[in-house]
Amino acid sequence: MVACQSMPPTPLIIERLDRTVHDRVTFDCGETELNDYLKFIARQHVDKGYAQVWIAVTKPGCTQIVGYYTLSMTSLAPDELQGKSGVRRVPALLLGKLAVDKRYHGQGIGIRLLMHAQRSALLLSRQVGVHALIVDALHEQAADFYRKYDFEELTTGPLHLYKTIKDIARMGL
Ligand SMILES: CC(C)(COP(=O)(O)OP(=O)(O)OC[C@H]1O[C@@H](n2cnc3c(N)ncnc32)[C@H](O)[C@@H]1OP(=O)(O)O)[C@@H](O)C(=O)NCCC(=O)NCCS
Numbered sequence: 001m002v003a004c005q006s007m008p009p010t011p012l013i014i015e016r017l018d019r020t021v022h023d024r025v026t027f028d029c030g031e032t033e034l035n036d037y038l039k040f041i042a043r044q045h046v047d048k049g050y051a052q053v054w055i056a057v058t059k060p061g062c063t064q065i066v067g068y069y070t071l072s073m074t075s076l077a078p079d080e081l082q083g084k085s086g087v088r089r090v091p092a093l094l095l096g097k098l099a100v101d102k103r104y105h106g107q108g109i110g111i112r113l114l115m116h117a118q119r120s121a122l123l124l125s126r127q128v129g130v131h132a133l134i135v136d137a138l139h140e141q142a143a144d145f146y147r148k149y150d151f152e153e154l155t156t157g158p159l160h161l162y163k164t165i166k167d168i169a170r171m172g173l
Contacts, residue, residue, distance in 0.1 A: 012109060013060055014116050017053035019043050023063040029099035031151075032140060037097055038068060045070070050097060053118075056113055062155045067100040067109045069117050074134060081155045081162070090130045092162070093121045096136055112154040114149060118163070125165045 024038045038053075056067040074094040076084040094116050100109045102170040123132040135151055137143035137159045151161035 011059075011063070012066070012112055013057050013085055014113065015057065015060075016096070017042060017046060017055050017068070021061065021063060022055050022057070022065050024065065025113040027065045027068075027099075028102055028104075030102045032122065033100065033138065034097055034099040034127045036067070037070075042068075042070070054113070054116065056100075056109060066096075066104045067113050070096040071117060071120060072096055074114075076132075076162075077156070080088075080156050082152075082155065085131075090131050092132045092134050093124065093130050094134045094136070098135075110145065111149070114146075115173065118168045118171065120173055121165060122168050127150075130165050132164045133168060134160065134161060134162045 015071040021130065022044065027038050028035055042053045046053055051072045051145070053068060053070050055065050057064065057084055058066060072094045074092050076090040076092055078087065078090055081090060095114075098110065098113055098117070098122070118133060121130060123125075124130055134154070135146050140158065143159050143161060146161045151163045154160040154162055
């Protein structure tokens with residue numbers, strides 16, 4: 001195991017959850033639901049193929065998790081999106097969770113995780129149909145974070161947001 005420096009957090013390594021390396025117990029983003037997901041559920045979801053969990057650390061082999069996000073396949077009913085789609089289900093990717101440890105808030109880690117997720121969505125969309133990246137925000141304040149990066153509301157409510165793959169492609173990631 002490599003000793004982890006707390007500052008500065010760059011360069012950031014984003015890698016898949018490895019239960020033998022990453023310390024899920026000490027992670028604290030300030031939201032119990034997101035801490036508990038990482039501690040108790042994330043590994044099971046990976047095993048069952050429900051989600052892929054991406055972990056940010058400050059250097060390779062580092063045990064301390066500074067942030068994480070999850071990606072899963074999903075689909076939307078056409079009326080969840082603005083406009084007509086012409087299909088029964090609209091294929092999409094779900095960014096189900098995204099969190100940064102409190103000690104690292106405000107250091108640009110959340111945006112880097114979001115960029116990583118968008119790049120993954122773009123790469124996947126070249127192999128399978130993906131219309132949009134969907135996010136489920138925990139609360140209104142979290143939704144503001146996504147709105148800042150051009151996510152728009154689905155018709156199902158202000159905490160469900162999306163960005164089309166076309167718009168992600170225009171970012172030149
Ligand atoms: C929301 C969260 C992921 C942001 O992570 P972070 O690493 O602190 O954010 P960053 O430093 O990357 O911020 C990037 C930009 O977003 C802005 N920002 C951060 N949180 C924001 C929020 N809740 N609303 C609006 N903007 C926000 C920052 O001010 C910064 O803007 P700037 O570049 O113009 O200065 C983090 O606060 C967190 O983990 N919160 C608890 C869990 C949570 O709410 N997750 C949300 C998904 S459910």
